[in-house]
Amino acid sequence: MPGTNGPKIIVSLWVMTVVPLFFMLPRFRVKRRYSKLVGWDDYLLALSWVFILIYTVLTHVSVGYGIGKHLVDTDPVKIVDGIKFMYLGEIFALFAMPTSKTSFCVTLLRLTATQWHKWFIWFIIITINLTLWLCAILTLAQCSPVEKLWNIALPGTCWDNRIVINYSIFVGVWSCLMDLLLTVVPWLTIWNLQMNKREKVGVIVTMSLGCLAGVTCAVKTSYLPSVGTWQDFTFNTAEVLIWGLSESAITIVAASIPFLRVLVREASSKGGSGPYHHSDTTQSAQTNRTNSLSCKSRPNGYGNPERKNGYEGSDKSILGEPEEYLGAIVKTNEVRIEYAEGSDEENRGGMYEKGRKQVFKYGTAL
Incomplete structure (x- = not known):
């Protein structure tokens, strides 16, 4: 049994913070260079990454105070601050999830003119934001005063932890379902657009990569039923902290990849005599x-x-x-x-x- 999960937490979170940035920045470059416009989907995507960064920084700090270690190996005084920074970080992780998904939905709204498609996308936006923001509120509201959440020695009261855990499981299942639905939406919205069929399929497939976010959400949710029974909470929470970030990180990557095809096309055409030199024929x-x-x-x-x-x-x-x-x-x-x-x-x-x-x-x- 390893002595600490701290290094694993730090490395995993920073990798999942930096990698989405390498996909998101080229997306913004494409938007600025080719369309000359930056939309609400871009602002929301950038905001979700900022939430991810704050989560990673706060969780990194919490590891320095003992999160990731076995409870018996932690300093009883320091671990209070460690749990505080961990909970504060989780709030920003809960902010990042609906923000990144909303960004993806706003992009889809721009691509469809069919009314029922729009209503369907708005249903996803509203429900995913309501459920996840409420989860953040309940996390902080479960103890009075709120400081008792990370310092059980303080006088005050807390709800039965099963209330928040069970609601978190519901939110996890709902989020997984919405990720799967967002995998289907691009096929509905893009298929009827006037595009080359090969490129159309390519865009649809890349925009459907959000299904991977649903997979990571399912893995994270599978850990939640046992959270309330952990005796070695500071050590066992590592997996939840890591998988909790992966969902938003993958959503940012999936929302950025379709835009990068423009850069790929540009790079592949530099050796030719025209902007579409890489095409099979002049007719194509x-x-x-x-x-x-x-x-x-x-x-x-x-x-x-x-x-x-x-x-x-x-x-x-x-x-x-x-x-x-x-x-x-x-x-x-x-x-x-x-x-x-x-x-x-x-x-x-x-x-x-x-x-x-x-x-x-x-x-x-x-």
Whole structure:
């Protein structure tokens, strides 16, 4: 049996703090360079990472006071401060989870024009925030005064710990379910967008990586039923502290990866003569160009003549519009040629087959 879990806690938390940053910063670079706009989804994602950083710092401090050690090996005076910093850190971990998921949902809202999709996403946003923020409140409210939460020697009262534990289990199960639903939503919102099919599938798959957050949430939740029975609390809590951060960290990574495809495309095209030199054929490149332009005016794929939802920023970067059109107003011209089958005499007499129509479209940047 190891003497302490402290080093494992510190290394694990800092790795899960730094890695999401390496994915999030390129996302912001893409947004600033290509769409010229930073949206609420970006601000929320950055805020969730700040919560993660605060959690890691506070938990690191708590390890210095004895968290991670066996209870018998801790200093009775120092461990009080250790438990205090641990609980304060967990509050910020609970803040990070709904904030990161809300950021992902806001990105999805920008990509859909279907009303029931929007209501479905808003349902996820509201419920995930209500349940997790309430969990943070209950954690601090279970003891009066609140200091008794980490110093049992103080006079005061505390609820039966099973109340908070059972609610935390419910929140964990609900969060897992929402992560799974967020895996399905990209298939509903993106599939009808006017994009190259291969790129469309790539975006959907990368945006569905949030299912890994659901897996980590399930692992974390599996530890909760035994929390109230731990005699060696300071040592056994290590796994909960580590898995509690992994869910938010993975959500940030999953929310950032779809934007990085623009950088990958840019890097792969540097050796060519054009922005789509890596495409299989010139025709494929022209198809990508046309699809990107079409997506600007028909976000739901059903021929709507213009956008009415004010989508900006996130969808442009995800869909990977050609650089020459990014940030520009694009005018779509539509030329219709109608003709009828049959001879001139039949046409003049009104006796002709059902007419046919051809439509040609082209875009120009204004």
